[in-house]
Amino acid sequence: MPCFKCGARQTDPARGASPWRRGVLRDHQVLVCPSCQVVHDWAADLDHCAACGSPALICRLGEVECRDCGHVRDAERDSDELVASTAPGLSEDVAQALDRVLKSARR
Numbered sequence: 001m002p003c004f005k006c007g008a009r010q011t012d013p014a015r016g017a018s019p020w021r022r023g024v025l026r027d028h029q030v031l032v033c034p035s036c037q038v039v040h041d042w043a044a045d046l047d048h049c050a051a052c053g054s055p056a057l058i059c060r061l062g063e064v065e066c067r068d069c070g071h072v073r074d075a076e077r078d079s080d081e082l083v084a085s086t087a088p089g090l091s092e093d094v095a096q097a098l099d100r101v102l103k104s105a106r107r
């Protein structure tokens with residue numbers, strides 16, 4: 001996963017913890033590279049915990065969990081996208097089309 005700011009690719013550190021930071025942006029997991037962490041107010045662009053305001057969030061399986069306080073919330077925007085992708089009114093159109101077919105078949 002590249003840096004969400006500059007698109008830099010993550011390289012595995014030789015040892016120790018990765019200097020990259022994880023965050024959540026619009027309910028999607030993102031990574032911030034070390035240079036963007038110092039150059040930008042990177043956390044301002046990310047989602048924040050509703051309970052404690054921390055940007056240290058992780059996103060998984062439709063949930064966003066705060067690594068600071070453990071607060072968990074649903075990743076609502078993901079489910080919104082799912083609802084939007086099933087075109088509203090489609091079933092109505094299908095029902096009307098079926099109705100027309102059935103009526104013409106009876107004639």
Ligand SMILES: [Zn+2]
Nearest residue numbers: 003006033036
């Ligand atoms: Zn970056």
Ligand SMILES: [Zn+2]
Nearest residue numbers: 049052066069
């Ligand atoms: Zn929190």
